[in-house]
Amino acid sequence: MDERTYTADAEPGQTATVAGWVHEIRDLGGIAFLILRDTSGRIQIKLEKDEMDDELVETGLDLSRESVVTVTGDVKEEPRAPTDVEVVPESIEVLSAADTELPLDPTEKVDAELSTRLDNRTLDLRREAGQAVFEIRSEVLRAAREAFRAADATEINTPKIVATGTEGGTELFPITYFGQEAFMNQSPQLFKQLVAGSNVERVFEIGPIFRAEEHNTPRHLNEATSIDFEGAFCDHHDAMDVCEDVVAAAYEAVAENCEAQLEALGIAEEFTVPETPFPRLSYEEAIERINATGELDEQLVWGDDLPTEGERALGDDVGGHYFITDWPAEIKPFYIMDHDDDETLSTGFDMMHPRMELVSGGQREHRREQLIEGFEAQGLDPEAFEYYTKVFKYGMPPHAGWGLGGERLVMTMLDLDNIREAVLFPRDRQRLSP
């Protein structure tokens, strides 16, 4: 087992074995310092040429940066060392020597392009800031799971190989499934509804979605992580309540448990937890407010999708997370329910960060006849969705839910410029490996 001491836990007075990567070597002549890095931080290893065994000093000085070593020695208090402690080594064991030519400098003395970083993600995540993003992402997912459980939702996993799409035909990745046409799933939408119709009632899923988006933008991925919720006997208001709770819980957990990571990213001071409830603006108010900003060349009219510049202008105007509710029925998918008293208005909503959309959701059409009409209106063949629509014959409760883009949540939370920073190994038009 791993019996080493994390560098952050090394205490003066102790004899410790630390292990990690050679971050830096500073040779000052009579004395040299090796900075060893592990997941917890860094520690100084002192090499004193006249005082120590020649072979030991030579092993230390011959190390190339990023080699992996184990060092055993006494931990001493040393106010001149970066962390006030250093290790006086008795032995240095080289576990894996690194090439002297590295594609990327984990000490960040040399900047690297995003594409070089993504091509060499392992080295990239040896940078403090790289590591910090994924530790925060993990905390976001942990907190989201906890918030869902507090909302009585059960975690589910639904198939990613499917027979039909739901979110628009052009964005499907086709695959061959034993000679039959199949697709990578764009959203767990229909499956989460099928489970909301069971006694499980309230469900959530955190899993991949696949979208053959043509655009290469800083906020689209071809494989993304969707955080989905669906609840029986919920309407769109209830769904929005759960949505803002989950998002606020994620921010709170990061504020509480990820201070060092926020510091590594240089955002600890300005990091704030959004206040709930988030403002809820109708689509009509949203377009009026966008038009009033004067930021768009052409005024928006009822039925228009909100252009990116419009979303930004409204985001600046509102200044925090907010919902847009009561969308025109014609621009929301077939599974969203319309208002009883006005069929042109849907119960669909989006949740926005000032920079971009994070969530879509709504109350679902649980009345089979209306659902089938909706398929037809959207040019979809209800026959192909028989596995889904038949369930609506056997008792389907009113239900509502939403999908939140996990990477967009992390990206906006950490003010990252590009969504690819929030994925370990992003899939985009140009990138299929690593």
Ligand code: ATP
């Ligand atoms: P010492 O104070 O240990 O006798 P030195 O003067 O013999 O140090 P030098 O080789 O002259 O050793 O030190 C070079 C530089 O390294 C000096 O600026 C010294 O302050 C610094 N230094 C020496 N020991 C340490 C240490 N353990 N951690 C950090 N810096 C050190």
Ligand code: AMO
């Ligand atoms: P929608 O298609 O709006 O809704 O997706 C929900 C959220 O998922 C994220 N997202 C993406 N993130 C990165 N790259 C992409 N290509 C991408 N596509 C989507 C966004 C978006 O807001 N079934 C509905 C949800 C529901 O009604 O429950 C759906 O999928 O953050």
